[in-house]
Amino acid sequence: SSGETAGIFTPKQEDYQKVYDDIAKLLEEKDDYDDGSYGPVLVRLAWHASGTYDKETGTGGSNGATMRFAPEGDHGANAGLVAARDFLEPVKQKHPWISYSDLWILSGVCAIQEMQGPVIPYRPGRHDKDIVACTPDGRLPDASQGNKHLRDIFYRMGFNDQEIVALSGAHALGRCHTTRSGYEGPWTFSPTVVTNEYYKLLLNEKWSWKKWNGPKQLEDKTTRSLMMLPTDMAIVTDKTFKQWAEKYAKDEELFFKDFSNVIVKLFELGVPFAEGSEKMTLKPTNV
Ligand code: DDH
Known part of the structure; x- marks a missing residue:
């Protein structure tokens, strides 16, 4: 007691x-x-x-x-x-x-x-x-930016490239709200379950700019119901980040371990x- x-x-x-x-x-x-x-x-x-x-x-x-x-x-x-x-x-x-x-x-x-x-x-x-x-x-990070901004923000906290990619996998969860950030929609089809789907979708889906009046964001070509922010896209356009995204897409156990740490x-x-x-x-x- x-x-x-x-x-x-x-x-x-x-x-x-x-x-x-x-x-x-x-x-x-x-x-x-x-x-x-x-x-x-x-x-x-x-x-x-x-x-x-x-x-x-x-x-x-x-x-x-x-x-x-x-x-x-x-x-x-x-x-x-x-x-x-x-x-x-x-x-x-x-x-x-x-x-x-x-x-x-x-x-x-x-x-x-x-x-x-x-x-x-x-x-x-x-x-x-x-x-x-x-x-x-x-x-805190600005979603409209790219890989240099991610490094500026997260190095300031003391993280390295692998850790930036592992942290970003949190976007398997939740969604954007136009009333909050101006962006709209979820990253994955299972936004209330922790998975490595964020990396799988980033790597395996085709992404194109959403045509709308809101801030620049991407949508998946297949269903047009999922979204990625410009900063999310940097995780697969930057070579070093991408290597970690590929590892986490292939191995959910590794992602869980690194995400927890x-x-x-x-x-x-x-x-x-x-x-x-x-x-x-x-x-x-x-x-
Ligand atoms: Fe995030 N995030 N995040 N995020 N985030 C948003 C929602 C959620 C960025 C921008 C946004 C992390 C990194 C980044 C979660 C967790 C984490 C929204 C939408 C924006 C915009 C807000 C809204 O409209 O409601 C950017 C930019 C970055 C980055 O550059 C890396 C990290 C590191 C985490 C974490 O948890 C470790 C979660 C969860 C949500 C969903 C919230 C919700 O209401 O649903």
Whole structure:
């Protein structure tokens, strides 16, 4: 049972499992959203909380949950993530001891595991920060750009080319919304299941520019119901990126392993964990 010393609550793995189980239950209950799950938008919340990290200055990253505040919450890249933050509010109310920073990352871990993805080892220890810690706009990727921009953005966080490609496979999940990013449509036919379909479709489908009034995006020639962003296309037009995309398209097990490793790294960027803190494996409900 949980330790309580002089009013200070020290959460244990079983307490994080309770939070995990409540998020999983809510995911199951609220199935009338988008393609039937809040899972993808929770993953996007955890990623945008983490992806502001700058290794030179040590600023940004998931430690702080500064997207709660208008300057950062209103950044164009974060449009629509209020849906994910509101979804988690009842969980925060029920377990007020957990920081928003830890909760958002835990929800990303839970969403990936519940959507049949790999196990994502979780380490708590993030602390919420004040409004002054909000990061400047422009740290998250701009979908209209290409391979140089991807390297600029992800090298700034400390990732290499293989890791950029592995992270991009998250676009097996979810969709674009014209009301949020201006783009429209899902990347795969199974947007609520973690798969390596993103790479398979990128490599095996023929893609052409969508004819519409919206921002430049690609559509598959076969069904015209799937989409790719210009940045997604860079994953197969850049020679080095493409080699990794080919590996992940062929070998879903390798993708799962590398995706798990790189997501853990993303979620822990810039977090000053207490000495001796350990990763925990939280149990999925769907196995
Ligand atoms: Fe992404 N992403 N993402 N993405 N992303 C969007 C949706 C989702 C880019 C742009 C967009 C990652 C990388 C990139 C998810 C996860 C991850 C949308 C659509 C845009 C635009 C938003 C909307 O309209 O609702 C760009 C650009 C990049 C890049 O350059 C690499 C990464 C690394 C991840 C990750 O999780 C590791 C997920 C999930 C979604 C679906 C959200 C939803 O609501 O559905």
